[in-house]
Amino acid sequence: MPAATNLAELEADVVRDLALIAHPRMDWLEAKTSGGQPVLDVLIVGGGQCGVVTAFALLREKVRNILVVDRAARGREGPWLTYARMPKLRSWKDQSGPDLGIPSLTYQAWHEAQFGAAGWDAMTLIPKELWNDYLLWFRRVTRVPVRNGVEAGRIAPTRTDDGLPCLRVETSEGPLLARKVVLATGQEDAGRWWMPDFVAALPPALRAHSAEDIDFRALRGKVVAVLGAGASAFDNAATALEHGAAEVHLFCRRAEPQLVQPYRWLTFAGFLEALHAVPDAWRWRFMADVLGMREAFPQDTWDRAARFGNFRMHVGRPWQGAQETHDGRVAIRTSEGPFLADYLICGTGIRMDFGSVPTLSAFAGNIARWSDRYTPPPEEADERLGEFPYLAADYAFMERVPGGAPWIADIHLFGIASTLSFGPAGASINAMVYAVPRLARGLVRGLFEADLPRLWQSYQAYDEPIARIDPGRLAAQ
Numbered sequence: 451m452p453a454a455t456n457l458a459e460l461e462a463d464v465v466r467d468l469a470l471i472a473h474p475r476m477d478w479l480e481a482k483t484s485g486g487q488p489v490l491d492v493l494i495v496g497g498g499q500c501g502v503v504t505a506f507a508l509l510r511e512k513v514r515n516i517l518v519v520d521r522a523a524r525g526r527e528g529p530w531l532t533y534a535r536m537p538k539l540r541s542w543k544d545q546s547g548p549d550l551g552i553p554s555l556t557y558q559a560w561h562e563a564q565f566g567a568a569g570w571d572a573m574t575l576i577p578k579e580l581w582n583d584y585l586l587w588f589r590r591v592t593r594v595p596v597r598n599g600v601e602a603g604r605i606a607p608t609r610t611d612d613g614l615p616c617l618r619v620e621t622s623e624g625p626l627l628a629r630k631v632v633l634a635t636g637q638e639d640a641g642r643w644w645m646p647d648f649v650a651a652l653p654p655a656l657r658a659h660s661a662e663d664i665d666f667r668a669l670r671g672k673v674v675a676v677l678g679a680g681a682s683a684f685d686n687a688a689t690a691l692e693h694g695a696a697e698v699h700l701f702c703r704r705a706e707p708q709l710v711q712p713y714r715w716l717t718f719a720g721f722l723e724a725l726h727a728v729p730d731a732w733r734w735r736f737m738a739d740v741l742g743m744r745e746a747f748p749q750d751t752w753d754r755a756a757r758f759g760n761f762r763m764h765v766g767r768p769w770q771g772a773q774e775t776h777d778g779r780v781a782i783r784t785s786e787g788p789f790l791a792d793y794l795i796c797g798t799g800i801r802m803d804f805g806s807v808p809t810l811s812a813f814a815g816n817i818a819r820w821s822d823r824y825t826p827p828p829e830e831a832d833e834r835l836g837e838f839p840y841l842a843a844d845y846a847f848m849e850r851v852p853g854g855a856p857w858i859a860d861i862h863l864f865g866i867a868s869t870l871s872f873g874p875a876g877a878s879i880n881a882m883v884y885a886v887p888r889l890a891r892g893l894v895r896g897l898f899e900a901d902l903p904r905l906w907q908s909y910q911a912y913d914e915p916i917a918r919i920d921p922g923r924l925a926a927q
C-alpha cells in the first residue's frame with residue numbers, strides 16, 4: 451500500500467486496517483445494572499497514553515461498554531504540556547507502542563502523512579508537543595471514549611442487579627459503576643512526589659518538586675539549587691537557566707553521574723514479554739537494580755544545561771538539611787559544607803504511599819507489597835522498593851491478608867508502580883506493545899470467568915441453524 455500523503459488518507463488506512471483484523475466480530479458482553487444504574491464493563495482512570503491505548507485494546511476485544519476519565523482538560527493529560535520540561539522525547543523516534551503493531555497507527559505513519567518521509571528522516575527525536583498531538587489524534591481515530599475534567603476517588607465494592615461483583619467509584623461528577631477498574635494514573639498511581647522532609651518543611655515560595663507548576667520567570671537573577679541528577683532534574687535546571695537564573699547548581703548524592711540508561715539495555719522482546727513470568731528472585735534482581743538507579747540523562751539534556759557558564763553540577767554532595775535565612779533565602783547543609791540559594795527544586799521522584807492516593811485509600815492497608823511476598827538476599831535488599839505493590843498476573847491488586855478485601859482483584863494497576871512486578875509496563879511507551887495486550891487479555895479473562903453461568907445458559911439456548919435441510923431426506927434408523 452503506498453504511504454498516505456495526508457491525514458485523511460492515513461485515517462482511511464486505519465479504518466481499513468482495523469476492519470481487516472476485526473475478527474472475532476461478535477459482541478459477547480451483556481449490559482448490567484446496579485440499583486437500576488448502568489454498570490460499565492471497564493472504567494479506566496487516566497486518559498494519558500496508557501489509559502487510551504488500554505481502551506483501544508479493549509475495543510478490539512469487543513469490550514465496548516467502557517469509559518476513560520481524566521481529571522485534566524482535553525489535551526493536558528500526562529506530563530507532555532505541563533511538567534515534562536524538555537523540548538523532545540528522550541526515547542528513540544521509531545519506538546512504536548500505542549499502535550499495538552498496526553502500522554497505520556504508528557507515530558511514524560502520522561508524522562510522515564503530514565511532514566513527508568524527508569521530514570521524518572530529518573527529525574532526530576520527537577518534539578513533545580507533536581507526541582501530544584499524535585496521542586489526541588490516536589484517541590480520535592480509534593474512537594476511545596474519554597471524559598475529561600473528571601477526578602476519580604474512593605473505590606468500594608458493590609453488586610450488579612444479577613449478583614455479579616462490581617465496583618463503585620466516587621468521582622467529581624458523582625459515582626460511576628464498573629465491573630473492572632484500571633488505574634492508568636501514571637507516576638502518581640500508588641504514591642506521591644517525594645522530597646526530603648527538611649525541604650518540604652520550607653515555605654512553598656522557596657521550594658518545589660520538579661513535577662509541580664513552577665513560575666520560572668520569577669527565578670530570573672536568582673540562585674537555584676536542584677537536588678537529583680536524573681533527566682527531570684536536568685530539565686528543570688536547564689529551564690531555570692533559560693529563564694535567566696543567575697546561577698543553577700545541581701547536587702547529586704553519588705560521586706559519578708548516571709550516564710548508562712538501563713532501559714536501553716532491557717528494550718528487547720524477551721525482557722519486555724517474559725520478565726513478568728519468571729521467578730520473583732529474578733524479577734526483583736533485575737527491576738530493583740534498574741529502579742534503584744536514577745534515570746540517566748541523554749546527551750541533549752546535558753548539553754542544554756552545560757552550554758550555560760553559570761551551571762554547575764556538584765557530585766558526591768548530598769543535602770543533609772535546609773533552613774530559611776532571616777533574609778528569605780535558604781541555607782542548605784551539604785556533606786561538603788553550607789550552600790546558600792534563593793530557590794530549591796527537587797527532582798527526587800516518587801515514593802510509594804498507598805494511603806495518600808484517593809483511589810487506593812479505602813484499601814491501602816490491605817494491598818500486598820513486595821516486602822510481604824519476597825525477601826531478597828541482604829545484598830539486594832531495598833526497603834523503598836519493598837513498598838511497591840506485588841501485583842497479580844493481570845495487574846490486579848492482591849490482598850496482604852486474604853479475605854479482608856477480595857474485591858480488589860477487580861482493580862488493575864497500570865502505572866509506574868506496576869514496574870517492579872512486570873518490568874516496563876504502565877507509564878511506559880517502549881513496553882506498550884507487550885504490556886497493554888497482556889492487560890487487555892487479563893481483563894477479558896476476568897469478565898469472561900465472572901459471566902460463565904450466563905454464558906453457559908446462552909450456549910444452551912443457542913439454536914441458530916447455519917443450514918436448511920429437507921427433513922424428508924433424513925432416514926430414521
Ligand SMILES: Cc1cc2nc3c(=O)[nH]c(=O)nc-3n(C[C@H](O)[C@H](O)[C@H](O)COP(=O)(O)OP(=O)(O)OC[C@H]3O[C@@H](n4cnc5c(N)ncnc54)[C@H](O)[C@@H]3O)c2cc1C
Binds near residue numbers: 500534535540603
Ligand atoms: C517528565 C517525564 C518525561 C518523560 N519522558 C519520556 C520520554 O521521553 N520517552 C518515554 O518513553 N517515556 C517518557 N516518560 C515516561 C512515560 O512515557 C510517561 O510518564 C507517560 O506519560 C506515561 O503515560 P501514562 O498514561 O502511564 O501516564 P500519564 O501520561 O501521566 O497519564 C496519567 C493520567 O491520569 C490522570 N489521573 C491521575 N489520577 C487521576 C484521578 N484520580 N482521576 C482522574 N484522572 C487521573 C492524570 O491527569 C493523567 O492525565 C516521561 C515521564 C515523565 C514524568
